[in-house]
Amino acid sequence: MGEVYDGPILEIDGLSISFFTRLREIPAVMDFSVSVKPGEAVGLVGESGCGKSTVALGVMQDLGVNGRVVGGSIKFKGRDLSQMSSAELRQIRGSEIAMIYQEPMASLNPAMRIGQQLMEVPMIHGGMSKREAHARALQLVTDVKLPDPERILKAYPHQLSGGQQQRIVIAMALMSEPSLLILDEPTTALDVTVEAAIIDLVKDLGRKYGTSMLFISHNLGLVLDTCDRICVMYSGEAVERGSIADVFDGMRHPYTQALFRSIPLPGADKTARPLVAIPGNFPLPHERPEGCNFGPRCDYFVAGRCDQGAIPMLDVPENTRHATRCIRHD
Ligand SMILES: Nc1ncnc2c1ncn2[C@@H]1O[C@H](COP(=O)(O)OP(=O)(O)OP(=O)(O)O)[C@@H](O)[C@H]1O
Ligand SMILES: [Mg+2]
CATH class of the missing domain: 3.40.50.300 (P-loop containing nucleotide triphosphate hydrolases)
Incomplete structure (x- = not known):
C-alpha cells in the first residue's frame, strides 16, 4: 500500500482560473487558496x-x-492534479472525489433503474462483485433514509420526488467511499x-x-x-x-x-x-x-x-x- 498519507485531502494554493471568450479573458478565480483536512x-x-x-x-x-487554470495548484492527497494522466484523473x-450538483436529474440516468445506477459505481471503478454492490446500494439507500429501500432500487428516477432524487444522488456519491x-x-x-x-x-x-x-x-x-x-x-x-x-x-x-x-x-x-x-x-x-x-x-x-x-x-x-x-x- 505504500506510505500512509496524513496531510490535507485537498490543498488549493494560489489558484487562478480564467475563461477565454472571443472578446476577452474572464478571470473568474484569482489567487485562491484553501485546504480541506x-x-x-x-x-x-x-x-x-x-x-x-x-x-x-x-x-x-x-x-x-474555454476554461483554464492560469496559476497556482490543486493538490489531492498531496499530488498535483495537473500532473496526472487523464486515466488517473x-x-x-x-x-x-465525488461531486453533487444543484439539480439531481443532471446526475441521474432517466432510463436506468436506481439500483443499477448505484451498483455501477463500485462495479466499474472498484471492481466490486454484483452481490457486494447490491448490498452496498441497499445499505446506502437505507442510510439516506428512504422508505422501502428494496422498492426504491427497482424504481426509475421519475418515480421519485425531487428530495428523494437528491438523496439518491448523495447515496450514489458515497457508493465508492470517496475521500x-x-x-x-x-x-x-x-x-x-x-x-x-x-x-x-x-x-x-x-x-x-x-x-x-x-x-x-x-x-x-x-x-x-x-x-x-x-x-x-x-x-x-x-x-x-x-x-x-x-x-x-x-x-x-x-x-x-x-x-x-x-x-x-x-x-x-x-x-x-x-x-x-x-x-x-x-x-x-x-x-x-x-x-x-x-x-x-x-x-x-x-x-x-x-x-x-x-x-x-x-x-x-x-x-x-x-x-x-x-x-x-x-
Ligand atoms: N464557461 C464560462 N465561460 C465564460 N465565463 C464563465 C463560464 N463559467 C463561468 N463564467 C464566469 O465566471 C464567473 C464565476 O462563475 P461561477 O459559476 O463560478 O459563480 P458561482 O459563484 O458559482 O455563482 P452561482 O452562485 O450563481 O452559482 C462569472 O462571472 C461567470 O459569468
Ligand atoms: Mg455556482
Whole structure:
C-alpha cells in the first residue's frame, strides 16, 4: 500500500482560473487558496457569480473548452492534479472525489433503474462483485433514509420526488467511499424543510464515513450549521478564511460582515435582526476596481490605501488559521 498519507485531502494554493471568450479573458478565480483536512467540512460562500462553482469544476478538472487554470495548484492527497494522466484523473473522479450538483436529474440516468445506477459505481471503478454492490446500494439507500429501500432500487428516477432524487444522488456519491465530496448548492432546487433534512443527512453521513467535504452555498446559515471551517469569496477572490468560530465571532472583512447582515440565520427572529441588503453592485470580472474589489461598496474604504495595488490575504494576528483580504482589518 505504500506510505500512509496524513496531510490535507485537498490543498488549493494560489489558484487562478480564467475563461477565454472571443472578446476577452474572464478571470473568474484569482489567487485562491484553501485546504480541506481529513474528515473536515469546509464551506465556500459568496454571492452569485463570485467563482464558487469555478473552484469546484477546477478541482474536478472539468472547466470545459474555454476554461483554464492560469496559476497556482490543486493538490489531492498531496499530488498535483495537473500532473496526472487523464486515466488517473478519470479513476480519481469516479471513486475518490465525488461531486453533487444543484439539480439531481443532471446526475441521474432517466432510463436506468436506481439500483443499477448505484451498483455501477463500485462495479466499474472498484471492481466490486454484483452481490457486494447490491448490498452496498441497499445499505446506502437505507442510510439516506428512504422508505422501502428494496422498492426504491427497482424504481426509475421519475418515480421519485425531487428530495428523494437528491438523496439518491448523495447515496450514489458515497457508493465508492470517496475521500472528498464536493457539494455545489445541493439543496437549492428543494423546499426549505426538505433542505434541512438533506443537510442533516449529509452531516451524519460525513461523520459516519469520515468523508471530507467542500460545501458550496450562498446560504451562510447552512454553512455555519454544517461546516468546521468557512471561506468567503467575493468577486473571484477569497476574502476571509477561518474556523466557523473565528469567522462568526470575529469577522475581519467588511464583506463578510455585510453578508452576515444580509442573510437569515438559522432560528433568527426576523424582527429582532432585520436583514440589510448590501448596497451597490457586484463588479463583473472585467470591471473590477483597482485595489480592493469590495472597496466601492465598503463603509471603511480609504482612498489612497484601499484602491492601490493588489491586496493579499493577511493572517489575523495570533491566529494563523484565520486570514482576511483587508488591509484595514484591525
Ligand atoms: N464557461 C464560462 N465561460 C465564460 N465565463 C464563465 C463560464 N463559467 C463561468 N463564467 C464566469 O465566471 C464567473 C464565476 O462563475 P461561477 O459559476 O463560478 O459563480 P458561482 O459563484 O458559482 O455563482 P452561482 O452562485 O450563481 O452559482 C462569472 O462571472 C461567470 O459569468
Ligand atoms: Mg455556482
